[in-house]
Amino acid sequence: MLGSIAVLLNNILGPGIANFSGLYQQTGWLPPSFTILICVISSMVSGDMLLAAMRAYPENSEFGVRVEYGTLCRHYFSRKTALLFQCLFQLAMLCANISNIIQTAQVLDYFVADLNHGKSCAVMFYPNVEAFCHTSSTDVTPFGTDKIVLSLGMGIVALLSIPLGYYNLEDNVVVQNVAMVVILLSTFAWFSIFASLGLDRERVPLIGSSLHNMGGTILFNFMFISTIPSWVCEKKPTVRPLMVIGITLLMAVLGYMLVGILGGMAFKPYYMTDNTLLSELNHISAEAALVSVQAYAISANLASIPIFSILMRYNLIESHVCGPKAAGAVSVLLPFGVSVLLYTGEGFKDIVDFSGTFTSALVNLMVPSLLFLAACLGTW
DSSP states (O other): OHHHHHHHHHHHTSGGGGGHHHHHHHHOSHHHHHHHHHHHHHHHHHHHHHHHHHHHSTTOTTSOSOOOHHHHHHHHSOHHHHHHHHHHHHHHHHHHHHHHHHHHHHHHHHHHHHHTTTOEEEEEEESSOEEEEEOOSSSSSTTOSSOEEEEHHHHHHHHHHHHHHTSOGGGGHHHHHHHHHHHHHHHHHHHHHHHHHOOOGGGSOSSOSOOTTHHHHHHHTTGGGGGHHHHHHHSOTTOOHHHHHHHHHHHHHHHHHHHHHHHHHHSOOOTTSSOOHHHHHHHSOOHHHHHHHHHHIIIIIHHHHHHHHHHHHHHHHHTTSSOHHHHHIIIIIHHHHHHHHTOSTTHHHHHHHHHIIIIIHIIIIIHHHHHHHHHHHHHO
16 A cells, blocks of 8 residues: 555646745635645546446456546547547646656755755757756746756756666565655654744635736646556555545645645745745755755655656556557657757746646546446446
8 A cells, every 4th residue: 555655646646836925925725724624535437437437347346457537438438529538538647747757856966056055057059059057036947937958957857767767667666665655754853844944824815916827836746546446456446446546535635725824934935036945945054955956856746756657658658659669658758859949938837737727627526427427328
């Protein structure tokens, strides 16, 4: 069960949590907390319905048949509808992976800068083509904004995560377990750092100045529902899926609210900038903050990047869209290409908002409901 919780928890506590402190400053604590609770309830119901649809699949009452998300779509829906939802699934996984890659590379670039007299290095493709080293103590990356760069941090992320993306889900269990422990330790370290910085309640009011992009940011963090079929196919038979989902959601909601409220109280309002919680922690001089940020980014995001690649690859191969080599290129290499284009400025926030608003709700909440209804109609 530990490995199953680790796979799902690392997914749900991935990059999106870095936006929660700024979100709570912007919206106040009541609207996002209420929305999170609604999403938790909806996710439990959606997860249960998705599991029911899997059990209703022929000869799969005990999950003995390999049934992916795309398999369910093709079995229960018309060809055009199934194709639409499969494309949305791939887009959701791609967006989630891009956000993981961008955030991890940003943290690693600041880590490189700490070791290199405050500068990290990159190859710039726009507005000029050149190799350069630069530093910025206020932006989300050391290279400023409005540039297209291939940074040293991005290269390190690719070197560490691309090989794992070609493994199977079950082969990543040890990595997931280690990552979960580091994530939890890093999160507890943040609570201590927030307290040491001082908590100002006025920074997180009951209701804030704007609810802009709140729904998308929160929904983005509940992407794990669509990953359930692949996980169920490889979990141990003794693991109870709904119990694992419940435990994961309980841990996640506590993490979201505490990081959002306490982190929002600890920092001066920064939600109007392109910074995230991780970049704010990077900008303070405390050694514990730097270590916790680096440990979290490497563990949470590097653990999730291969998972999203694996899920994309599984579904591309299973749906016969392309062969193993082409599926590997699309699922493992394409996210890095797009991440380079979106790396500086507000690329991370933009991809979170887009994915949460336009793909997450459909793929993780609406489609499981439709699959459940189709499964029930098929048995009547």
